[in-house]
Amino acid sequence: MAQPVDAVIQDEWLRRQQRETQEQQRREQRPDFRFELPSPEASPDATAPAEDFCFQLDHIRLEGDMPSGFGWLQDEVSAWQGRCLGQQGLAQLLKSLNGSLLARGYVTSRLAFPEQDLKSGTLVLHFFPGYLNQIRLPQDYRGSWRTAFPARKGDVLNLRDLEQGLEQMKRLASQDVQMQIKPSENEGYSDVEVSVTTTRPWSLSVTLDDSGGDATGKNQWSAQAGWDNPLGLQDQIQIGLNRSSDYDAQQGTRSHNVYYGLPWGYWLIEASYNKFSYHQQVEGDVLEFMSSGDGHDVQLDATRTVQRDNRLKTDLFAGLGVRRRHSYIEDSEIMVQQRRLSQLQLGVRHRHYLDTGSLNLSLTGKQGLRIFDAESGLDGPDAPGPTYSLVQASVGLNQSFPSMRQPVWLSSQNRVQWSNTPLYSLDWFSVGGRQTVRGYGGENSLGGQRGWLSRNELGHTWWRGQDVFVAIDVGGVSGLGTESYDGRWLAGGAVGWRGRQGPIQYEAFVAHGLHAPDSFKDEGLTGGFALTWHI
Numbered sequence: 001m002a003q004p005v006d007a008v009i010q011d012e013w014l015r016r017q018q019r020e021t022q023e024q025q026r027r028e029q030r031p032d033f034r035f036e037l038p039s040p041e042a043s044p045d046a047t048a049p050a051e052d053f054c055f056q057l058d059h060i061r062l063e064g065d066m067p068s069g070f071g072w073l074q075d076e077v078s079a080w081q082g083r084c085l086g087q088q089g090l091a092q093l094l095k096s097l098n099g100s101l102l103a104r105g106y107v108t109s110r111l112a113f114p115e116q117d118l119k120s121g122t123l124v125l126h127f128f129p130g131y132l133n134q135i136r137l138p139q140d141y142r143g144s145w146r147t148a149f150p151a152r153k154g155d156v157l158n159l160r161d162l163e164q165g166l167e168q169m170k171r172l173a174s175q176d177v178q179m180q181i182k183p184s185e186n187e188g189y190s191d192v193e194v195s196v197t198t199t200r201p202w203s204l205s206v207t208l209d210d211s212g213g214d215a216t217g218k219n220q221w222s223a224q225a226g227w228d229n230p231l232g233l234q235d236q237i238q239i240g241l242n243r244s245s246d247y248d249a250q251q252g253t254r255s256h257n258v259y260y261g262l263p264w265g266y267w268l269i270e271a272s273y274n275k276f277s278y279h280q281q282v283e284g285d286v287l288e289f290m291s292s293g294d295g296h297d298v299q300l301d302a303t304r305t306v307q308r309d310n311r312l313k314t315d316l317f318a319g320l321g322v323r324r325r326h327s328y329i330e331d332s333e334i335m336v337q338q339r340r341l342s343q344l345q346l347g348v349r350h351r352h353y354l355d356t357g358s359l360n361l362s363l364t365g366k367q368g369l370r371i372f373d374a375e376s377g378l379d380g381p382d383a384p385g386p387t388y389s390l391v392q393a394s395v396g397l398n399q400s401f402p403s404m405r406q407p408v409w410l411s412s413q414n415r416v417q418w419s420n421t422p423l424y425s426l427d428w429f430s431v432g433g434r435q436t437v438r439g440y441g442g443e444n445s446l447g448g449q450r451g452w453l454s455r456n457e458l459g460h461t462w463w464r465g466q467d468v469f470v471a472i473d474v475g476g477v478s479g480l481g482t483e484s485y486d487g488r489w490l491a492g493g494a495v496g497w498r499g500r501q502g503p504i505q506y507e508a509f510v511a512h513g514l515h516a517p518d519s520f521k522d523e524g525l526t527g528g529f530a531l532t533w534h535i
Helices: 007-028 071-078 087-103 159-170
Strands: 055-057 059-064 083-085 110-112 122-128 131-136 175-183 189-198 202-209 220-228 236-244 251-264 267-283 288-308 312-329 339-354 357-369 389-401 408-418 429-431 446-448 450-463 466-478 489-501 504-515 525-534
Touching: 007 251, 007 267, 007 429, 055 122, 059 071, 071 087, 083 087, 087 110, 087 122, 159 175, 159 189, 159 288, 429 450, 429 466, 446 450, 446 466, 466 504
Parallel strands: 059 122, 131 189
Antiparallel strands: 055 083, 110 122, 175 189, 202 220, 202 525, 220 236, 236 251, 251 267, 267 288, 288 312, 312 339, 339 357, 357 389, 389 408, 408 450, 429 446, 450 466, 466 489, 489 504, 504 525
């Protein structure tokens, strides 16, 4: 049967879920900046018209200043060779090739026909690349564009490079940016003028919610402060504090975190530090004792955008993390519960833009490493060790339906974790609670080596950003750690309301379990709330 989850493990799962939610929200809040460009023209077979008077073109030659990285253009030119083209065909060839340049973001580059005699069977195309002369910001703007934009003076101007730079600048909530491309004084060059609208660079918010654990306090206070562009490098720093509202000598939890993000063209470098502590007075059959613990996480991540266009964006990322955990009884450390772990993570994120939504995919591999004083591991065939490995994948769909009489939206977030090595309990996949399967809380959680989760919401925006929604959540676990369970999956349903009025943001929901192991106690209706004041 499913045994009650240890309060320490339960709190660890809650902290991890909250960190993952915070990281996901940080990614989702980063704006997308896209210029709509036409798709490339169809192939020559589909576009070349049949004409009575035409020239047999056995060779097509590109001339002009040809920068590196334009091999694809020669391939497209070669596809037209061997055809008999007349006036319409030549016009279609030029339109197709210039359309390909435009679709790839080379909006100031073009191809043209010089004067020539086509009776020789050779067609000459002259390539006029458009170069970047300079990027200009307002004179009174404090900050540099160089860390945000991957383009430099003398580069062939590409709109995707400019999109990336504008997107990096718009990461900072305190500023909005627009741009114009203007001819430069130098022939073949263009200037990019960026206009910036700024508000105060700092932000502060205070939140009260009931996302904590039963043992150390359900109601939690948190404060989040941010500073945009502190070094003038389009960078960002955030500091967070959290504490249970009924913190006292008998029970409580508190934590703090620091985040710093620095862009560099197509790269984003991020560093974070999280530290927490907790304590609770435990009443045993014979005696009472104080159980406590603390820990910290250090993470360094690098993300590289490797592909972007009208419809999609793909990032590769790598990260190195260190985790430490300590547990105590009456201030004496329980050495067998001490954790010193280091890990490397590699992954890919992909976003596909739909007409009225987006599809987000991610795949992450994590590998434990014997570095930074990592522990040697526990004894036993199924005991976890420091060289654990696991794979996580997610699929998220966000879709709105603006054509309906009432604005309706759908959100489906799905995750899976797989591992063939024993894992420490802090890396188990867990379900049950407001961040996973709503309708359960307290001791009603499941955890294991492997797992899956699907969270689905159907909502209606009924008035000025006020959303009402219904939700169905389903999740399960398997593998090591689940042997004693009489059931390995949960389902729950919820109805809720979220919105914002001025500086106040809020969310509330009620939920009920729909399926659980027989040994789980029936919690009836559960609920949750979050209230945030943006100062």
